[in-house]
Amino acid sequence: MASKVYFAEAGGRPRQGPLDRLHMLFEAAGFPARITKRDLVAVKVHVGERGSTSFVPPYYVSAIVEDVTRCGGRPFLTDSGCLYFSARYNARDHMVVAAEHGFTIETAGAPFLVADGLRGSDVRTVEVNFKNLTSVDVVSAIHDANSLVVVTHVTGHALTGFAGTLKNLGMGAAGRRMKLAVHDQVRPGVNHDLCTVCKNCLDNCPAEAVDIVDGQIVMDPDVCIGCGECISICPEKAVGVLWKGDPLAAQEKLAEISAAVLANKRDRCCFFTFLINITPTCDCWNYSAAPLVGDIGYLASSDPVAIDQAAADLVNGAGGPGDGPGATDRFRASFHSIDWSRQLSYAEEIGLGTRSYELERIGD
Numbered sequence: 001m002a003s004k005v006y007f008a009e010a011g012g013r014p015r016q017g018p019l020d021r022l023h024m025l026f027e028a029a030g031f032p033a034r035i036t037k038r039d040l041v042a043v044k045v046h047v048g049e050r051g052s053t054s055f056v057p058p059y060y061v062s063a064i065v066e067d068v069t070r071c072g073g074r075p076f077l078t079d080s081g082c083l084y085f086s087a088r089y090n091a092r093d094h095m096v097v098a099a100e101h102g103f104t105i106e107t108a109g110a111p112f113l114v115a116d117g118l119r120g121s122d123v124r125t126v127e128v129n130f131k132n133l134t135s136v137d138v139v140s141a142i143h144d145a146n147s148l149v150v151v152t153h154v155t156g157h158a159l160t161g162f163a164g165t166l167k168n169l170g171m172g173a174a175g176r177r178m179k180l181a182v183h184d185q186v187r188p189g190v191n192h193d194l195c196t197v198c199k200n201c202l203d204n205c206p207a208e209a210v211d212i213v214d215g216q217i218v219m220d221p222d223v224c225i226g227c228g229e230c231i232s233i234c235p236e237k238a239v240g241v242l243w244k245g246d247p248l249a250a251q252e253k254l255a256e257i258s259a260a261v262l263a264n265k266r267d268r269c270c271f272f273t274f275l276i277n278i279t280p281t282c283d284c285w286n287y288s289a290a291p292l293v294g295d296i297g298y299l300a301s302s303d304p305v306a307i308d309q310a311a312a313d314l315v316n317g318a319g320g321p322g323d324g325p326g327a328t329d330r331f332r333a334s335f336h337s338i339d340w341s342r343q344l345s346y347a348e349e350i351g352l353g354t355r356s357y358e359l360e361r362i363g364d
């Protein structure tokens, strides 16, 4: 059976601006029934790395927080720390970046707290029985919340090709052990015939895994965390993916982790997806590249798989600058032909949702 995904176009008109449309989506998707009075409601956001400008802005989040509060919920904004050294590596630094980007009670209407504690060790282990994982560390603030609202910004991604709700949950609601497990399949390799030793990869590697040896760029596989930044940042396209195992297993793990995150609150989850500023890389990087397509709109659904499928279809169905006939899969085109659809087909296989959806347009 198809799941309902509700869609409102980006932008607005007098008396029906973007925030009005978010309120309309909240109602249409039946989210008030998923929040009970006095619920602690985790609103999973991504505050953006320092230097990024394409994350979902806090004033959009404020509309969602307002609706949660109106339903009697007690919302808090949350996200987990990074696997690598960045401005969001520990909770103190993460909260500083969140405040710099406006994720404060004054702007977004709810306080921001880091979901996995000061040093990223505050997790709850959920036993599962999947093909790749037998236990999943879920960050405590999301695990322990009564309800969950997932605010996702769709982008391309160097590891998974497409980053939507499953990626948001599979990385953002997962403890460090799980983040490592997702990344352990991929390591970069350099084509020295193409490399100009411009050092972009060396300067931007968050794990300091890149060095120059005998005039050539080398990546230390024991230090590399498989983030893929060097792949996306190389101007010569000289860095490729060396898969250590099944290249699709990382996507399967995202789905398995997402299932574990949602396990104790499946009927108490609301998914919002923003199809704006759709950049080729995610908001974890300290810059935002030009978008792949113009702004499309906002989605809401109670099915995390259906909303991702709808998001991918809308992006791939939208015209982009310089598109010729047959320009179809922007995510696959962005990153070395990664078949991003495995995360969705596998999520469907393990019962997380369905790729079949009915799109219902909200607003005018």
Ligand code: SF4
Binding pocket: 190, 194, 195, 196, 197, 198, 199, 200, 201, 202, 217, 233, 234, 235, 236, 237, 238, 239
């Ligand atoms: S970014 Fe690319 S071209 Fe520049 S040093 Fe690294 S691999 Fe070579």
Ligand code: SF4
Binding pocket: 187, 188, 204, 205, 206, 207, 208, 209, 210, 219, 220, 223, 224, 225, 226, 227, 228, 229, 230, 231
């Ligand atoms: S994938 Fe590249 S940028 Fe990321 S840690 Fe490894 S060498 Fe560094």
